[in-house]
Amino acid sequence: MAQSFGNIIRAGIATVPLTEFEIIERFFAAPGPQRSDVCLGIGDDAAIMQVPAGHDLVSCVDMLVRGQHFPEDMVAEDVGYRAMAVNLSDMAAMGAEPAWATLALSLPEPDESWLARFAEGLIGLAREHGVALVGGDTVKGPLVASVQMAGLVPSGTALRRDGAQPGDRLFVTGAPGEAAAGLALWQRGLRVPQGPAARLLRRFNRPQPRVAQGIDLRGIASACIDVSDGLAADLGHLVQASGIGAVIELESLPVSDELAEVADPMQARRYVLSGGDDYELCFAVPVRGLLDFERRARDWACAVTEIGEICDSPGLFARVCGEIEPLEEGGFDHFR
């Protein structure tokens, strides 16, 4: 936009080899998966897609700022992967089948090697989930990546945060807290880890969004949220939206062997309750649906753990050794 303005601002910058159009065309347009429901992809003022009859559209956006949402020295592939993963996790939380994404990318200069690796991480994960990158905007500025995603659900079947009822059982997928423990290792300077540290670091750098699990939970879960800000914080959002509360069985919280190897029991529990960025799903299942749920979850590629239940009293509570008390664990907030 604003030619003269742009020229004035960038008067001191040497000519660089790639134009915006070349960047989009070369790194993001060609290698992505194609979908028959995309009438027009990258290259026009907007993309055109077909939404199948009998489906709702599910839409989300996430923005990642370098130094704020990922470490300054995170490799480009992992940044690209992350920008896609965080949105896939939102789709998972809604039970939606991810379909199309757009990318808004601000970067200081069109570094071809960085862009190629960023695109590899982003498009690689998109391909795994059948998501077509249909549009984007690349601009000059601080390193900020924002992906917007749209997905599909049969009408009226999307999972939400606000349907949980007292008595519903609470579950969490996988091993929450591992990513936060992995990040802590990274921040202590560990770069080429082995053994449990390697797995923890990989959980931070390559979180697996639970898309298939979210889709399986349609018609089963009464409420669902993805754990991006920490289990306690996100469960807090769920119970607030549902107007109820939850009791967590502290001794039921899943602590993986890897986590137990790098943290003492108290620290490990803190990671599980307050760590973020695992992109696990936390959800409530009414008692009448438990059998059906267990049947479906048997085929899941990830673990799932019952961690408590929904209660009448608003707020979060913990049960330890039979005693119930308020849960004292704040979540992550981007401005606190």
Place this chain on the structure above:
Amino acid sequence: MAQSFGNIIRAGIATVPLTEFEIIERFFAAPGPQRSDVCLGIGDDAAIMQVPAGHDLVSCVDMLVRGQHFPEDMVAEDVGYRAMAVNLSDMAAMGAEPAWATLALSLPEPDESWLARFAEGLIGLAREHGVALVGGDTVKGPLVASVQMAGLVPSGTALRRDGAQPGDRLFVTGAPGEAAAGLALWQRGLRVPQGPAARLLRRFNRPQPRVAQGIDLRGIASACIDVSDGLAADLGHLVQASGIGAVIELESLPVSDELAEVADPMQARRYVLSGGDDYELCFAVPVRGLLDFERRARDWACAVTEIGEICDSPGLFARVCGEIEPLEEGGFDHFR
């Protein structure tokens, strides 16, 4: 995301009054227009919308970086307005009816007064066009605003860049170049202008996306693009996508009285051809559709000018005093 990481990064920052959730709720959720096709808006992991049968979905994204796409000292209302306008202009270029938007906003601190004014500009324009803000992400970082928009067109009727044919007549709405002239005044320090300068500056700060005109051009225009990078540059994209060329009648280019007052004739023509940020539409109309087009354009609230025609030879050409020669005007590119 990443609680521990976030805490470490922001260790030096004093506690500030607003959380991410409060920001979204307070400034963006409440005041926006409501639409009956939004099943679930701001407040969950994603929004849920209903796409009417027989319609295609049109999707775009634009990212604005402070100091790059708008001046450092632009007032917050105008920044918010601009973030919405640039996407509405993309919808206009597609002939789409804008429907839903999401906002990804990175800002250095949750300045309540700035946020209130930014939201006023953004939501005010959204309201004018019946667009519901259905989701968003607010994060801490450099000032970067990205709006994503989705709109609707009856299936198969979206305007594209690639349908122009030799012989089609070329048109542009309004007065391209005024915004660039207004920006130049701003950069020379003009803050409280009067007379023509006031109109030019307003054209930069409050561009009018041609949404109604784009919708009117469905079934009429063979190709359409919005003029964000400059008339010559964007027409260049259109002819490239259509695989043809265009001849511009230089003496037909619209130069408004205001533009003529602040620039000499050569300079004025340069603004018209190379200025950006007016968000006018440039489009081609086949000769057989001209009568129908003129009938519709009679009711438009903005001017429209015939500026040339599509030709066989690839590239852009200018006709001056009967002579045809290649047009020498580069457009704005974000990385050059």
